[in-house]
Amino acid sequence: MIEIKSLFLSCRKCLFFCLFFSTSLLAQQRLSSDSLFVEYLLEKKYYNDVLNWTQHRQVFPYYRGLAFYNQLKIDSAIRYFEQLPISHPNYVKAQFLEGFGHTFLKNYRKANQIFSELSPPDSLLSALQSFQLAGIALLERDTLKFVSYQRKFNGKYFAFSQEEEKLVDNYRLIQQHRRKSPLLAGLMSAVVPGSGKIYAGKTGQGLITFIQNLALGLQTYEAYRRDGWKSPRFLVYGGLFTFFYIGNIWGSTLTVHVRKQEFKDKVNEQIMFNMQIPIRTVFNQ
């Protein structure tokens, strides 16, 4: 009787053991099938489907992050990449994407912090880390820092050897760019209307401004010469001429700022592009 009871007990233990393992195995199988499905959706670029599918599954922050990243919803992507634990198999990739996301959002300090604190597992990713840090330094116009990172460029990695050269070209472009004075542009336009705009680099606009002011000036002079300074005709044309003349001076100083911003935006866009290509190549993203 005792033997039967012990046999029954050992059977029960065995079944408990099976139950425990089969449950966890099933859960694992389910998770792996779901992961495969999400990867399939990402490969097919069904990003909305990825987001719908993972909406109530908190175990997929990485995939949600990727879907948002590909939809250029960088804020949301960063929020999900931040949730990844260090042990996650795609942690390093997520860190690179998060860092670039912050760069995209012009949050250079945070991007710098992420890339600096990253410990890449191999030499390729280490070189990519230096490359990204160099890009951020250039975006911040911190040339000293850029030069220090640039020393680590070796052109050894096919994935971004060209981009290294292009980043150095961007650096040279920034160094060679002549800064123009808004004050000088305003003064030039006060002397010869439109000349400040030509100095700022907008030749067409400068010529049009000159013709506009010349025409209004001539009409004002004609009204003054024929009717005197008290006449309504002179007052109307004089008012118009003053308005356009002051506008021309103010516009010239503004044009210098606009051109400066245009140049900055153009170079930043090139730098960002050069920073993004290696990430896409290395991580197939």
Place this chain on the structure above:
Amino acid sequence: MSKLCLICRFLSVLCLISNQSKSQSLQIADSLIKKYEYALAAVYYEKALFDQNQQLDVFSPDAFRLKANQLLYQKIKCQKALRIFEDAWQTAQRFDLNEPNDTLQFKLRYEGALCGYLSQRYNEAYGQIQQARFYINDTTLTIALDVLEILTLNELERWEESKTLFRRYAARNQLSIQVDDLYSFIKKKPKNPNKAQLMSFLMPGLGQIYAGYTKEGLVSAGLQALALGFGVYHVLNRYYMIGFFTGAGLFQTFYFGGARRASIMAEETNRKRKARNSQKIRALLVENEQKKER
């Protein structure tokens, strides 16, 4: 002993669940449709497709194709409900059209053409309709394409073909409509934007009147006359600078601007006419189809 039985039953249920999990996606998707949760339902249909692709050895090629097409069809239904027609069109491109059954093949081809029309890919929709007519010999089926073809032809402004087809459709459905009257607008030539511009160059405001905007034409002509009058008056009074720069300057602005605007207005008139005529025919077709359904 009862505990042992319970554990055994639980384990067997787990095994069953493992086997059934593949078909679960489909059931969940169907239940989500009933709850109008189309976005999630569409993903579950995709999941069912994915699961099916993982089990290639389980299905025969025919069963596989039938099932895959059915799942895609359901997914399109969700996408249409969400009004994401471009996605629906992309999904329709994934149909396996090697379907020997004419009825099923027609259902898939019709869906493809419909998605093309809804996603405003009118040329592609027309191509799909023609392919359906070519590959499916059963005219009792292809007759259902007439409405879609008329609508597509209207969008492509192929009015004559649309009229012929409508005449056939009206005869078949015994509609008491004078097709010639319905399509009488074909006789009206569309407004030529270049002609409108040229007319405004020759006589200010005339291009706008030709395009159907009489008031705007008169305002444009009036403004140009005023500017010219201002200039002439000042030149005659020996205010040459003012006459030239203000009078002539304003006149040339109104003159060239008016001509450009006349061309835009001619295009606008054509667009409005097309929309009005298409809508008139569409309303008739929809009304008749709804009557038939009742």
